[in-house]
Amino acid sequence: MTTTINDKYLHALSLTSDWLTVSEWACKVAEVYPDLLVAADAQAAKQKNDTTGLREIAARLSSRLSSGGFGASVEVDASERPKKVRFLTPSEQQQHEAEEVEEDLAPLRRIDIIKRDSEQLSVAEQYRIDEFEAISRQLKAYFGLDFEVDHAAALLNSKAPGKHHPDNLQLLLKAHNAKKHASNWPRFSFTEQKQYIEAAITLQTLVAVRMDVEVETRVQASLLSRLEAVYGS
Known part of the structure; x- marks a missing residue:
């Protein structure tokens, strides 16, 4: 050969x-x-x-x-x-292929879970979720930060899956959310969430000029106030 x-x-x-x-x-x-x-x-x-x-x-x-x-x-x-x-090794290749199939199917599974849970939400609860998503987008628009809406108890956790509900949501930077993946983390208290966002904005402000990013700090208090109103306990 x-x-x-x-x-x-x-x-x-x-x-x-x-x-x-x-x-x-x-x-x-x-x-x-x-x-x-x-x-x-x-x-x-x-x-x-x-x-x-x-x-x-x-x-x-x-x-x-x-x-x-x-x-x-x-x-x-x-x-x-x-x-x-x-x-x-060949056995590792098979395991990776199986994991990749699971990852490819994961978005469809998440969509099904969110659709199922959304049917049980009240109008006020759906509004809170919409605000989480809007604030996440605006943190990107005004601060150049890739925040994502995360389920603290992950929807796809194999042992204790969480629900699509505003009391299970928090904002995480994309890099941190990727590391969390399908793990269950204790949800931030609002004080912790506020500190997390403020720390990220502070770091972004320090390097904004070098990254050619314009940071609009005047909207920070408004976004945090809106988040507190829908965050819950």
């Missing part, structure tokens, strides 16, 4: 269970397959731009990752910069 260069790249990655950057992966390839480094060095010497064999290997790894050349054998964590990768 012929061993392809892809096979060699994957084998080098499979020798560690750690997450590696593409550069670290390239070093691992060079360590395990020095002949590939020799060939890459020779090709780099012919390039007009200043490069090295290691950089050439890293560029090839990066290009194949971007084009899906490694299929499901490599897991990518793009939450950091530079991104990190790790090798997936």
Whole structure:
């Protein structure tokens, strides 16, 4: 059976269970397959731009990752910069495929739950939910902050799913909400929610000029007052 260069790249990655950057992966390839480094060095010497064999290997790894050349054998964590990768065994690949199917279906499940629970809401409760959503949008519009309306007890939590009800809602930054995912967190008291939003606005104000974001601080008190009116206990 012929061993392809892809096979060699994957084998080098499979020798560690750690997450590696593409550069670290390239070093691992060079360590395990020095002949590939020799060939890459020779090709780099012919390039007009200043490069090295290691950089050439890293560029090839990066290009194949971007084009899906490694299929499901490599897991990518793009939450950091530079991104990190790790090798997936066949059993891990099957588990990831099952999890991806669940994630793809999750929005439809959430829609069904929200539709079901919404039928039980009073007009006042639906108004409170509408205000949460409106305030979330306005925090984005006036402060450049990606706040999302979160269910403190997650709708898709497998052990204790929450309900779509205003007493189960809070505002979380998108990054924090992504980390929370389907976990159940104690809901913020309004005092905690207010402190959380104010802290986020303060940080955004400090870097707004550098990010070319215009922060409109005059609406802060109004939005927080509206949120307090619909937050509940």
